[in-house]
Amino acid sequence: MKCPGCEGFINDCSPHCESCGFDISEFDKCLRVPSERSGGLNDWVGVITDEGCGRIADRLAAFNQATGIDFCLVTLQTSEPRSPREFAFWLFNRWAIGGDDHLGVLVLLSMAERRIEVEVGYTMEKYISDDEASAVLENHVVPFLKRGDFDNGLFYALDVLAKIFEHGRAEENKNEQAS
């Protein structure tokens, strides 16, 4: 993932940047302790309908079963006093999404700032980098969000990224069997 201070590469094993000195504890001072996580979908703002939640839950379950990757979606009213980018970085690390192996992805929608952010655990950047994942969301998800269609926006944020990881995992399994 990228350092929120200098945009350089930072290994999320220890969110401390060698180049600019950034340390995640700077964020703890203003953001304090994150709210409890509840599974894969944390719709804190309540923008997803019941039907939308059901569809996302089914896709999450299928994805997790196929890949073992922890995918987490969050809707947030505001990331204040930090930027959505910084908030996503902080939450990913403080929730330790994907556990010790960082087999996790976080998609965070911040309503007031009108931003969708994505963090990809560093062990999974071989499948897709943070920048590539952001570009995917820009192309496939932002058009739904602009129309206020949060059900489809969040569903496709999950589905399009999930397909990339599922494909990466399937290729790996094929190669393992071949060798």
Ligand SMILES: [Zn+2]
């Ligand atoms: Zn830095």
